[in-house]
Amino acid sequence: MAESEKEAALPPKEEFSEWYNELLWMAEIMDVRYPVKGLYVWYPFGFAIRRNTYNIIREILDNSGHQEALFPLLIPENEFMKEAEHIKGFEDEVYWVTHGGRDTLDIPLALRPTSETAIYPMYKMWVRSHADFPIKIYQIVNTFRYETKHTRPLIRLREITSFKEAHTVHATWEDAEAQVKEAIGLYTEIYRRLGVPVLRSRRPDWDKFPGADYTDALDAIMPDGRTLQIGTAHHLGDNFAKTFDIKYETPDGEQRYAYQTCYGISERSIAATISIHGDDKGLVLPPEIAPVQVVIIPIIFKKGAEEVLAACKDVKERLTKAGIRVEIDASDLRPGAKYYKWEMKGVPLRLEIGPRDLQNNVAVAVRRDTGEKEQISLPEIEAGVSSKFEAIHENLYQKAKVELENRIFECTELEEVKNKIQDGVATIPWCGKRECGRAMEDVIGAGILGIPLEQKRDRKEKCPICGEETETRVYVARTY
Numbered sequence: 235m236a237e238s239e240k241e242a243a244l245p246p247k248e249e250f251s252e253w254y255n256e257l258l259w260m261a262e263i264m265d266v267r268y269p270v271k272g273l274y275v276w277y278p279f280g281f282a283i284r285r286n287t288y289n290i291i292r293e294i295l296d297n298s299g300h301q302e303a304l305f306p307l308l309i310p311e312n313e314f315m316k317e318a319e320h321i322k323g324f325e326d327e328v329y330w331v332t333h334g335g336r337d338t339l340d341i342p343l344a345l346r347p348t349s350e351t352a353i354y355p356m357y358k359m360w361v362r363s364h365a366d367f368p369i370k371i372y373q374i375v376n377t378f379r380y381e382t383k384h385t386r387p388l389i390r391l392r393e394i395t396s397f398k399e400a401h402t403v404h405a406t407w408e409d410a411e412a413q414v415k416e417a418i419g420l421y422t423e424i425y426r427r428l429g430v431p432v433l434r435s436r437r438p439d440w441d442k443f444p445g446a447d448y449t450d451a452l453d454a455i456m457p458d459g460r461t462l463q464i465g466t467a468h469h470l471g472d473n474f475a476k477t478f479d480i481k482y483e484t485p486d487g488e489q490r491y492a493y494q495t496c497y498g499i500s501e502r503s504i505a506a507t508i509s510i511h512g513d514d515k516g517l518v519l520p521p522e523i524a525p526v527q528v529v530i531i532p533i534i535f536k537k538g539a540e541e542v543l544a545a546c547k548d549v550k551e552r553l554t555k556a557g558i559r560v561e562i563d564a565s566d567l568r569p570g571a572k573y574y575k576w577e578m579k580g581v582p583l584r585l586e587i588g589p590r591d592l593q594n595n596v597a598v599a600v601r602r603d604t605g606e607k608e609q610i611s612l613p614e615i616e617a618g619v620s621s622k623f624e625a626i627h628e629n630l631y632q633k634a635k636v637e638l639e640n641r642i643f644e645c646t647e648l649e650e651v652k653n654k655i656q657d658g659v660a661t662i663p664w665c666g667k668r669e670c671g672r673a674m675e676d677v678i679g680a681g682i683l684g685i686p687l688e689q690k691r692d693r694k695e696k697c698p699i700c701g702e703e704t705e706t707r708v709y710v711a712r713t714y
């Protein structure tokens with residue numbers, strides 16, 4: 235795409251929806267012109283962000299006893315239709331394959347919307363004894379959901395291209411409960427690495443995963459005040475074990491149903507990172523996931539051009555050797571156009587090197603997150619750049635945490651909740667009874683997001699519907 239074509243269009247971030255859509259295009263993350271609704275194309279630059287993000291996800295899962303595997307995409311109808319709750323939850327969303335060539339398939343095959351019914355018939359064959367536990371397997375695959383709500387790239391797709399799903403098996407309900415807790419902790423760490431602060435809550439019973447005992451979830455607060463569910467962990471009890479007959483022998487020789495969990499993250503992780511850190515000039519990427527971490531801009535004059543270019547190449551070589559992803563922009567674009575281009579792509583650090591800098595044996599480092607300019611001595615360029623990366627990551631995370639805190643509003647009246655959720659997340663007391671929760675949602679015109687996983691239960695308040703005393707507050711928010 236010609237540079238000029240892109241010059242015009244990025245709207246200011248406060249027009250969030252337009253900003254977001256334009257940015258995916260102008261920073262070359264996703265091309266939304268694919269001719270099937272809800273399916274989108276990863277540009278190479280966007281795919282590099284995905285690769286770096288999922289390297290973090292794999293690292294954190296692999297370092298916590300998980301093993302990566304791969305299960306088939308197509309699920310036979312008879313397996314899919316086994317778990318009643320699960321079907322109810324997904325039957326409107328499943329794509330079916332009914333033909334192979336000109337033959338009608340005798341058993342229709344579901345495109346996995348999620349993989350419980352692909353994996354658990356295999357777990358039935360794999361699980362024998364308590365000694366097999368814990369099983370902690372995950373896969374990163376595409377899944378398909380015939381979403382009827384408004385589809386949106388990276389946020390609500392019909393082909394979820396980057397669906398990391400973990401499926402674990404344990405001896406007891408308590409072990410599975412501990413695993414859900416571990417999953418929420420691992421997800422929180424993944425998001426810390428992306429500089430994204432999260433709300434952690436237990437979904438109300440009517441909003442849990444189909445077939446689960448309960449669902450714990452991570453939500454980000456997006457710039458428009460709506461929350462985005464960016465990770466979920468489900469305690470499946472022995473519901474699926476009973477359906478798929480997954481049994482194990484206890485130490486004293488008894489046969490018992492296993493207990494399971496599953497937990498998932500998708501490309502929404504990238505949607506949240508882009509949305510929370512971006513600004514009016516485009517992407518602002520945490521250094522760890524930036525496809526280009528440093529761009530070197532040679533400041534060329536007639537005199538001394540060769541020395542400057544040679545110095546830039548030397549710096550690029552040294553940074554590359556230090557494992558840093560670096561480009562030199564020696565194109566004939568004028569400097570301003572170069573800055574615009576690389577700022578749009580969220581390059582965390584720009585190094586400007588001109589004749590005068592050479593004389594002082596420095597490079598001028600410009601941070602993408604703050605715009606701050608500082609000289610780094612060329613002999614210490616590797617260490618100087620790395621310490622800038624840490625400062626950038628920390629600044630992005632701290633800024634996002636303050637922004638999140640400023641968007642949580644403690645309310646006591648339902649009317650107050652109604653207007654506060656235009657700007658973010660409201661908390662309100664709730665007795666915990668379903669009818670009061672549903673009544674509250676009707677009055678507010680928005681859903682209960684969940685009960686915070688950690689909250690001070692230090693005061694008795696009144697449920698706004700029934701007046702019963704309660705120590706529990708819930709999050710209420712408009713959601714994606």
Ligand SMILES: Nc1ncnc2c1ncn2[C@@H]1O[C@H](COS(=O)(=O)NC(=O)[C@@H](N)CS)[C@@H](O)[C@H]1O
Pocket residue numbers: 347348349350379381388389390391392394398399400443463464465466468496497498499500501502
């Ligand atoms: N249509 C979608 N587009 C993008 N991401 C999605 C979509 N639907 C769900 N997700 C993401 O995928 C995560 C896991 O999906 S889920 O339905 O909650 N849970 C499962 O499918 C479980 N089997 C755990 S993997 C959600 O938390 C959400 O972040």
